[in-house]
Amino acid sequence: MTQGVSAAEAAPPPGDNGWPPIWPAIRRWVEALDRVSMVVIVLAMAAMTLMVSLQVFWRYVLSSSIDSADEVSRLFFVWVIFLAIPHGIKYAVHVGIDLLVMNLSPRNKERLFRLVCVASAVLMAAIFWAAWVATLDKWQELMPTLPITAGIYYVAVLICAAHSFIHLVLHAWLGSRIWEGRLS
Amino acid sequence: QQRLRVAGNFPADHTATKVMEIFKKEVEARTKGELQVDLFPNMQLGGAAENVDQVRSGTVFAIVTSIAYFTRIVPEYEAVSLPFLFSSREAAFRVMDGPVGKLFDERMAQKGFISLGYGELGFRHVTNNVRPITSSADFKGLKIRLQPNEVHLDTFRALGANPVAMDVKEVYSAMQQGVLDGHENPYNIIASRRFNEVQKHLSDTGHFYDFINAAANKRLFERLSKPQQEAVMASMKEAMTWQRAEAAREDERWRQQLVKAGMTFTPITPQGRADFRRSTAGVVESLKKRIDPKLIEAVVTEATK
Amino acid sequence: MTWLVIIVFCVLAFAGMPLAFALGFASLAALYAADFELVMMAQRMLHAVDNFPLMAIPLFMLAGELMVKAGMMERLVAFANSLVGRVHGGLAHVTIIAGTILASVSGAAVASASALGSALVPALRKHYPDSFNCAVIASAANLGPVIPPSNAMIVYALMAGSSVSVGGLFMAGIVPGVLLALGFIGIASFVSWRRKYPPTGEAFNARNAWVQFRKAHIILFMPIIVVGGIIGGVFTATEGAAIAVVYSGVVGLLVTRKLRLSDLPGCLFRAAVTASMVGALIALAATVTFLLTVDMVPQQMADWVKSMTADPMVFVLLTMLLLVVVGMFMESNAAYIMLVPLFVPIADAFGLDPLWFGFLFMFNLVIGMMTPPVGVLFFVMSGITRVPMGAIIRESMPFVIFQFVMLLLCVAFPSIVTALPRALGF
């Protein structure tokens, strides 16, 4: 999250050595989850690029066309974007207005950060429910040129909400410092 | 008093948008204001695919759109999109208003929709930038953008064209730059999307006949009282009756407007059309593998009666 | 309901909630208050993102990642520097010219900003402060929808119905676009001179320039291939973004040989996560847009403007004023979809030139991508560089003010906009 404060000024985390004893176990699980999601994102991103480029090659060089190129590349795109949103939370990519927050004391800043995470988690829970209903509703419909349910577009939103929820709850519980890594 | 939201994806001056306006006036008059209709034409609530999702889940009461957005919900609709199936719009509506239409209504109901009726989107015609089209030989190698629909793609493959599936948002620039040679649409869509600005040749191929349809959420519809349900049905029937007549009247005007805007119009001769029919005769066979052949036969019989 | 949305959004946004989530939470509150079904939220989010032209965003970001990893940008900047190393703000000029070239390929400012940002920031960072770099890149990227091809113009013409031609609108953008680019170069020079930014390279020397050109020519081919491919009808602008990825990948792996296969997953992942920031914003802004439409806010705005005046010029100025406010708070595509069908009939009734009005309408909302609080280009740049929004906004102000001056000039002297398209017969 954007207002993630630097390690030095953050409120001291709970527990003896900083974190509650259960944190390492949770961390292992969440990291495994993140890795699976990352692999899917990388594959979907590569497939999307490949699909769009192949369509150009097919059309221009082979004078033919891949019937499902449009919908399949959009499907990969949707999966890339929604699956990457939770990683954006982890790596503090989603931007916000920090004008007022900057003037708070580190302790209050951290408190506000956790509060904002709780609100964001509530939002994600609501989106999860919405995406669940939407997925069920859509399941009977097929993709335009493939015999696959069109519900899988909504599955990306579903995963996004659930995965984001986990990260936001962890932030709300343990503060802004749990992931030290940066994206670049 | 109860409010019903109706969404649509056609431009403000399209007859399909006027359908929504007539529907609103009629429903409000017939129910003496018990039902109030809020209209959201022109993609105000998102594109057609999103509107279909909204109706299915009941966020929106009904939509007016093209049946293209229902062919993956009710695949039987593909039977009326066969190439060169209808020789006239009268034949097309004879099918939709007859027993086949009843069957579509049942299928729609199974998927949670109440079909409120059909109107005319129009015969679809090919435009391109390479050469005037008179016979199927002229299709050879043309890159033609088509809707993502297997019957449509098969048809143009059979004609010897090179059908391309492409998002409609890309089509204007793609034709301007030459990524595509052409596309196909009813006259009024060619004009309202301004595709004539980037296309030279127009022929009245009329290879498919396309319908607009109105569909409501079944759950919301059944929650209305019996008289209200009847008012909704009758209002849409009246609106669609007007639309069919008006669209037929307008069709020639749209064609003339395209010609006036600079497109070269090449009419298809009866021999040319017979040639197209021969070339695309096999399309029906591959459709029979996907949907009930009996239904297809019923459609064909009814259409050529 | 509209007020509820605005108040909840402002409170959360100023509490530091990411703007995308603040938009989402505000519409959640409004949904609850207005007794809407929650499922609509997921539908809006999906369909807002499920949009083929948006694919250019992660693709251009990926191309940028690959160009950086492949060491291509270093060579390009070294070459540019050998030409304008002694000019005040020389590298900023390079950025703006690159933005102009890119604008003739890309139809969208967000994609241009991602491409320029990920490709040029690492090099620019060595010479100028990042906040200045962000302002220059955002301005250069904003040429994207003004200079054709332009997704914004296509959407505008589509929503305006039969009175506006896309081709005419495209032509209308050329003169103002070039004037904007020249103005940006002037501002960048002035700022660099005032702040005494050190020159970025040696004095011009033909031999050195030739050496640098030899190293950089493979990179200079990229816009030629992408532009050429689009103009020559090989691929669409969105597909061009994928071709840019393939080209930079091939050059990195086979020509500069600095890119390794093991770099690829990291590049793909980073491009995706950076793009997800824009994606989240587009997805959640769509939920708000829907509610405002249902609440008939656009209708009321149009009615309000219409009730204010019978003078066409006053109507134009009021519309411009209203669009400045709309541009501050709204994603521009949403604004076209909601407002164009309402305003164009009024403009027609006043007898205004449809191309002129259309360009002004579109240009105003394009500037809105650089006005706070919701300035999509600021989000993109902040996402790439981690510079706080406040600093980027401050540095961008001269460029934004210049764009508004340009808008006023186009209002005052319509021929800046209409002369070229009229001469070409539109």
Ligand code: NA
């Ligand atoms: Na452009």
Ligand code: NA
């Ligand atoms: Na803005």
